[in-house]
Amino acid sequence: MCPPTATDAALVERLRTGDPVAFRDLYGQFSQATFGFLLRLAGRRDEAEDLHQEVWLSIARHATGLAPGTDLAAWIFTVARNRFRSSRRRPEARGARAASVPEERLAGAPPSEDPGCRDLERALAALPEVHREVLLLVAIEGLDTARAAAVLAIRPAAARQRLARARAALAQAVDAQASPAVSPALSSKRMSS
Numbered sequence: 001m002c003p004p005t006a007t008d009a010a011l012v013e014r015l016r017t018g019d020p021v022a023f024r025d026l027y028g029q030f031s032q033a034t035f036g037f038l039l040r041l042a043g044r045r046d047e048a049e050d051l052h053q054e055v056w057l058s059i060a061r062h063a064t065g066l067a068p069g070t071d072l073a074a075w076i077f078t079v080a081r082n083r084f085r086s087s088r089r090r091p092e093a094r095g096a097r098a099a100s101v102p103e104e105r106l107a108g109a110p111p112s113e114d115p116g117c118r119d120l121e122r123a124l125a126a127l128p129e130v131h132r133e134v135l136l137l138v139a140i141e142g143l144d145t146a147r148a149a150a151v152l153a154i155r156p157a158a159a160r161q162r163l164a165r166a167r168a169a170l171a172q173a174v175d176a177q178a179s180p181a182v183s184p185a186l187s188s189k190r191m192s193s
Helices: 006-016 020-042 045-065 072-088 091-099 102-106 115-126 129-140 145-152 156-178 184-192
Strands: none
Touching: 006 020, 006 045, 006 072, 020 045, 020 072, 020 115, 020 129, 045 072, 072 145, 115 129, 115 156, 129 145, 129 156, 145 156
């Protein structure tokens, strides 16, 4: 995602007037990205589909109330993140989340034939939510740290710090997958040598 443009400003104005074609344009521009963001946050396709629908219904309801010059990407990802976080506070979600493990989370990730991509998706899914969301916004969705900070409701300096920690955690998770623990049989063999 690039920084807001004059085209985005024109789209905001069209949305503010209730132009139905503007909403279709907005959906066409951001639907796939928001679904991918929600899928990687939720880790389950069914949950991401429900959240995606809720997000776009909310966006449709509030589009006419946008302020002139609204950063559409930041606004949309904020709505998506807030909807995801709200869903986590529901009692039925807490039970499902407790049962979810990274392997199950990977099942909802976009499929890839590349083992390296699968390992990266697995490592990303295993990260704490606070790290996963900043990485998704910056590395996957292409928001700069200032725009990611707006989505996360933190200062840009805090977003840069969180991103650095998230990248380090991801690197550690990828390294852990690349060098699995030594098997007990092998370690006892090494000790006796």
